[in-house]
Amino acid sequence: MIVRIVKMSFHEENIPAFRENFELMKEKIRNAPGNRFLELYQDRNNPCIFFTYSYWDSDNDLENYRQSELFYDVWAFTKKLFNAKPEAWSVDKLVSLQ
Template sequence: MLIRIVKLSFAEENIPAFLENFELMKQRIRNAHGNRFLELYRDRDNPEIFFTYSFWETEEDLENYRKSELFYDVWSFTKKLFNAKPEAWSVDKLTSLP
């Protein structure tokens, strides 16, 4: 299982458009082949910063999503709203406590 964390930073005036689009697309992203989990977080100290947190069965599943028309649609809309370069990490879970 691969975990993908993406940091997104938006101009304040663009946040409503981002949230509206995420609401429209989140189920399609979650239903992408290999996606097992999707959450959106907002930074408590800086409300312009968001994080997506997703679980992928394999790195290939993530890469197939990143090459998909769905990703193109999501990313081409979202990237116009940024006020800073996005950052992304692919990580492996080492420990999980219930």
């Protein structure tokens, strides 16, 4: 399993548009083949910074999503709203305490 973390920073006036679009697209993203989990977080100290956490079955599933029309649509809309370059990491979960 791959955990994908994406950090995005938005112009304050663009946050409502981002949130609205995320609400429209979240189920489609979550139901992409190989996606097992999707959450959105907002920084407590800087409300312009958001993170997505998603779990993918494999590198192949993540890459297929990144090459999909769905990703293109989501990213084409979202990237216009940024105030800084986004950052992304693909990581392996080592420990989980629940």
